[in-house]
Amino acid sequence: MLAPGEDDAPTRVRFVLQRDLQKRLDRYLTDRIPFMSRNQLQRLIDAEAVTVNARIAKASTVVRAGDVVEALLPPPPPSEIQPEDIPLDVLFEDDDIIVLNKQADIIVHPARSHLKGTMINALAFHFQRRSPKGGALSGVGAEFARPGVVHRLDRHTTGVIVFAKRDEAHWRLGHQFERRQVDKRYLAVVHGEVEPPVEAIDLPIGSHPSREKGYREKYVVRHDEQGKPAVTICRVRERYRGFTLVELELKTGRTHQIRVHMSHRGYPLVGDDMYGGKPLLLGDAAGPNAGERRAEPLIARQALHATTLGFRHPATDAPMFFTAPAPDDLRALILALRRHRMTGDGFGPASPPGSTVDIEAFMREAPRG
Numbered sequence: 001m002l003a004p005g006e007d008d009a010p011t012r013v014r015f016v017l018q019r020d021l022q023k024r025l026d027r028y029l030t031d032r033i034p035f036m037s038r039n040q041l042q043r044l045i046d047a048e049a050v051t052v053n054a055r056i057a058k059a060s061t062v063v064r065a066g067d068v069v070e071a072l073l074p075p076p077p078p079s080e081i082q083p084e085d086i087p088l089d090v091l092f093e094d095d096d097i098i099v100l101n102k103q104a105d106i107i108v109h110p111a112r113s114h115l116k117g118t119m120i121n122a123l124a125f126h127f128q129r130r131s132p133k134g135g136a137l138s139g140v141g142a143e144f145a146r147p148g149v150v151h152r153l154d155r156h157t158t159g160v161i162v163f164a165k166r167d168e169a170h171w172r173l174g175h176q177f178e179r180r181q182v183d184k185r186y187l188a189v190v191h192g193e194v195e196p197p198v199e200a201i202d203l204p205i206g207s208h209p210s211r212e213k214g215y216r217e218k219y220v221v222r223h224d225e226q227g228k229p230a231v232t233i234c235r236v237r238e239r240y241r242g243f244t245l246v247e248l249e250l251k252t253g254r255t256h257q258i259r260v261h262m263s264h265r266g267y268p269l270v271g272d273d274m275y276g277g278k279p280l281l282l283g284d285a286a287g288p289n290a291g292e293r294r295a296e297p298l299i300a301r302q303a304l305h306a307t308t309l310g311f312r313h314p315a316t317d318a319p320m321f322f323t324a325p326a327p328d329d330l331r332a333l334i335l336a337l338r339r340h341r342m343t344g345d346g347f348g349p350a351s352p353p354g355s356t357v358d359i360e361a362f363m364r365e366a367p368r369g
Helices: 025-032 038-046 119-129 167-178 257-264 282-286 328-340 359-363
Strands: 011-016 050-052 068-073 090-093 097-102 158-164 183-191 198-202 205-207 219-221 231-240 243-250 304-312 319-323
Touching: 025 038, 025 050, 025 068, 038 050, 038 068, 038 205, 090 319, 097 119, 119 158, 158 167, 158 319, 167 304, 183 257, 183 328, 205 257, 219 257, 231 257, 231 328, 243 257, 243 328, 328 359
Parallel strands: 158 304
Antiparallel strands: 011 068, 050 068, 090 097, 097 158, 183 243, 183 304, 198 231, 205 219, 231 243, 304 319
16 A cells, blocks of 8 residues: 655655556556656666565566555655646636646656756736636646646647636646547648658557667657557648648547557657757748858747647536737747748648648737737
């Protein structure tokens, strides 16, 4: 039985399997230790902090009835969220939900290496000091320091994200995401001239098989038992010489899904160095005869923005649809590519079947209030 201590000292836990589950060790521990992710547990196993029958084990070790599993665990993250005065761009708020335009370089919720400076910390302050509605985040997920978190965006991905303020709203929104009843559209700038104009990328995704440093946080396409179904519909919206602006519709919500799928297809996101993308300098956009080159990149992160999000309100069932305007760095990147790499046959705007994002409205400067 898991019983972490009250201080920062590691805790030794012991499990005795009562029946034959035919599970890998990492999967078994993921079920038994809810405050740690599977990646974290795999790192713990790699560090030889887990034994099976008093022997050092591997993540792939299959545990069976009668096995004794012992692990030396770090303490769980604190569940008490500290309010922090971090600016938020609120698109909508009522008594049930709050919808935000997430900025770059902020993570959604506290984790072991990031206990402060998250959107959850910012929301705690918002509800105390700024919100005209008041309230708080839902209690769902609070034991994992993830109150109100219905879905997530990567640290450097910008755009629309919704949080729940009441438990019932959280469960109802969660069901919409699980049943694929939510319309999630992203815009991304990728390397290469994407073909075909519309493609359903249906490839399973799982954690990288290597546990070496630099690979542990990565995900890959996997056709084994570790791969989970993942579907991304990619639509070409603007073609440039050497680059493409794509609209991406998510049918599932796997970690790094867009980044993995596009990299696997040979079109990594601009600026996404984890998955093969490279930064784009102004001189690179203008071409080899551009003269003076600007040293800093046009965008210092992966060129990915959660542009629109549609769902039904969890209390009223009314359809809701939110759009986040282009952040300054992504707008500058697209404008540079339009200016320098959009000439000639086959280059320019496109509106393939199923596309819904209004590119020109997206590119207009957001009013500052």
